[in-house]
Amino acid sequence: MTYQKNKRVICSEKKMSIKTCEVIIPAQVVDQKTYIVLGVARSGTSMIAGCLRELGIFMGEIVADNHEDPVFFSDDVEILKRIILERNNKYDNWGWKVPKTMFHIENLLPFIRNPHFIIVTRDPFDIANSMMKREAMPFDLAIQHIFMVYKHLQQFVEKCLAPLMFVSYNRVIADKEAFICELTSFIGSENLSKEQLNQLRNFIGGNYRSTSLDKMQLASLAKAKTDQMNLNLINQIQQKSIRVLSRCRDEISTIEKLQEEIATKQLTINYKSLYRWEEGLQRIPELKNLIELLYQKILDKLSYKDITTTEEFRKQCETLLTDIILVRYTGNRLLYELNKKQ
Template structure:
């Protein structure tokens, strides 16, 4: 059953100018267009901030985010800040897919330039406790101040994008999402133009830290595109989400 927020967002005739809370996720920006068959989704946050968990859930909802992906589910075509390469990748994906996306925690660094090139863009912004995102670097001996400063700067860039982006943004609390998967994945599926995964038990197991595992490519096919172009593979992870 759709949440009250989601039903309002999908059916309302006016744009919402302020976020509305809804458990593990909230939506910001203009209302969604449920009848659209063309959209592009960027998943971002901070490194070690839960974006891999969210990307894996999005794949299970039917969103193609690349092929032959590494364990962190980051498509090499969208890693880094080479604008010419990024624009070429967008043109290529638009030519073969109506609905597609990608995951890159630092995407806010180039999205202001790339957004005008995207068709019906939507952003999924993942938030996680700062100390949790910094835990690995602190454990290996990096100065705590430097680690916190780096993560804070990335979050500041995300906030700037949040303030300026003209498209809908789904804000996800990593901590709340893993504790309450159903409402999280319900909103994610609607936001990315997909549907709820057939096997929610598998999704719950996947979402637990340290348990990431592959999904079958046959689960990733969306209507309106050929099967080879709509496939993606989520790799296994042995450590906490990125």
């Protein structure tokens, strides 16, 4: 079955009852493309990245519980430039999804081959609730962060000259078939099989879903309960722990920069976020020590004796990252309040 036939079936069955996507700048008819998924964290960017994976587009190494490409966590443009050029040489069509990419995307544009942007939107109330559940972020801080990100997205869209499509997460959930039709039209997929269509349908959902490739990895992890010394899986989990700890260090650096910037402002007790910020800063030495302690466990090989030990260590690293991110959010909130009153 060809893609065109599948496309007619999808569109005719649903009669395009609602529109899930809006193409601002049409896609290019070229053989090589780079897809960059942008949006607020918890807005559905993982869903889009996962759909692109299902369509055979390389979106970074598979991580069982996240569709972000960890190599793009860095803020160093030179490092990102090298990664982009390496991927260009290795893949005709590839992409990545890391929400904070938006803050330095303009510096990366000269190195991206035929960029195609997909921006995901979602009801801010829903995003904030998701942040509360997944990241323990207070609702008011989440809302503030969401609109700060949307402001940056607005500025990017005003300047963007590359192919650009907006996706409504809420509408996608309401009409999967319309979305599949519109997404495949934008990326120009051909020869879409019934299996691929079913994989897309099964992946799209209200909560995190594993892609068909993820499920293979998860199945291996489940099987590992009877094979605690599966070295391949131990290595995969361990590498994720290392990436998480690396991001912990990056977040600490961001907090220290925030601290320097806030120190230049005039502070009074009237700022609601001041107490939470100062309380968070008091924890920084402890959090930094924890990072180094966990790194030392990796060096001493105390974190990967077997599958269970390695997985528990990974969860410990994830918890530490959540704690550090919460401190950064309080700093972002305080800085926003300070700048607003100046």
